Amino acid sequence: MTQSDHKHNEALERLLAPTGFEVTCDQCFELLDAYVELELAGADADLELPGVRAHFQGCPACREDYESLRDLVRRDQLG
Amino acid sequence: MADRTVAERGARPNVDAESQWWLDALRSEGSEREQATARLHELMLKAARFEVGRRRGALSHVRGEELEDIAMQAANDALMAVLSKLDDFRGASRFTTWAYKFALLEAGVKLRRRAWQQREVVLEPESWATLADRSTSTHAQLEHSEVLDELKTAVDSALTPHQRRVFVALALNEVPIDVLSERMETTRGALYKTLHDARRKLRQELAASGLVEPDGEQSRRTT
Numbered sequence: 001m002t003q004s005d006h007k008h009n010e011a012l013e014r015l016l017a018p019t020g021f022e023v024t025c026d027q028c029f030e031l032l033d034a035y036v037e038l039e040l041a042g043a044d045a046d047l048e049l050p051g052v053r054a055h056f057q058g059c060p061a062c063r064e065d066y067e068s069l070r071d072l073v074r075r076d077q078l079g
Numbered sequence: 080m081a082d083r084t085v086a087e088r089g090a091r092p093n094v095d096a097e098s099q100w101w102l103d104a105l106r107s108e109g110s111e112r113e114q115a116t117a118r119l120h121e122l123m124l125k126a127a128r129f130e131v132g133r134r135r136g137a138l139s140h141v142r143g144e145e146l147e148d149i150a151m152q153a154a155n156d157a158l159m160a161v162l163s164k165l166d167d168f169r170g171a172s173r174f175t176t177w178a179y180k181f182a183l184l185e186a187g188v189k190l191r192r193r194a195w196q197q198r199e200v201v202l203e204p205e206s207w208a209t210l211a212d213r214s215t216s217t218h219a220q221l222e223h224s225e226v227l228d229e230l231k232t233a234v235d236s237a238l239t240p241h242q243r244r245v246f247v248a249l250a251l252n253e254v255p256i257d258v259l260s261e262r263m264e265t266t267r268g269a270l271y272k273t274l275h276d277a278r279r280k281l282r283q284e285l286a287a288s289g290l291v292e293p294d295g296e297q298s299r300r301t302t
Binding site: 011012014015016017019022024025026029031032033034036037058059060061064065068069071072073075076 | 267275282
């Protein structure tokens with residue numbers, strides 16, 4: 001595979017991802033707080049709440065909401 | 080901090096004491112409720128300002144006063160949402176984490192839409208490839224490639240007109256989904272469902288061309 005092919009694959013992945021099971025936007029919002037707290041507690045959030053991480057791959061807006069909540073809660077925890 | 084005498088009233092097994100205090104105080108009456116509501120608004124405003132801070136770089140053309148107005152409006156809307164959904168809180172997280180997400184969502188939606196306020200979103204492309212925004216990294220990486228031709232063929236042949244518009248806008252041109260939902264007068268969830276269905280169809284088409292695995296994994300075959 002050439003470097004060009006590799007770049008094209010990455011772009012194609014971004015366009016067509018995710019491939020496996022994923023939750024919907026509404027379900028993602030419903031689970032978001034639990035997902036973040038599990039992750040920050042060191043638990044396997046992806047095992048507990050399957051389909052959330054996959055949704056982040058396909059939905060930038062939900063991924064941004066997740067990153068913001070994770071960072072805000074982590075900042076609170078650090079005091 | 081939390082009023083434990085209130086928190087101990089009717090605590091549910093899955094709800095920690097502080098979260099139960101929030102629920103009880105927000106469901107009470109008089110000054111107790113007013114004080115809890117004011118504290119909750121402070122939390123909502125803190126979260127909204129946090130979101131503004133994260134996005135300030137992309138909104139450098141927007142005055143600080145306007146950003147503060149957006150944060151305040153997001154906090155107000157989030158407060159109303161939280162108060163109307165108290166019965167939905169199941170204790171899967173702390174109450175404050177649960178409440179934060181409403182403020183971050185409200186602020187995120189408002190800020191994405193503000194960032195795209197002056198930008199055109201093409202909804203009726205005659206040719207998706209020529210209208211694709213060539214400034215986006217995704218399009219740049221696909222340009223002049225065999226993949227682009229195959230993808231264009233699949234987009235033209237496999238998708239409905241609505242799926243094509245949504246896919247081109249969201250996936251190829253990277254229009255924020257909240258911006259597109261406003262322009263198309265629909266919801267984030269409905270748009271994402273359309274995008275999901277479009278992606279599934281395209282994967283099937285590209286699998287037939289050998290560009291992705293039949294099960295949908297995007298590892299292009301090397302011959």
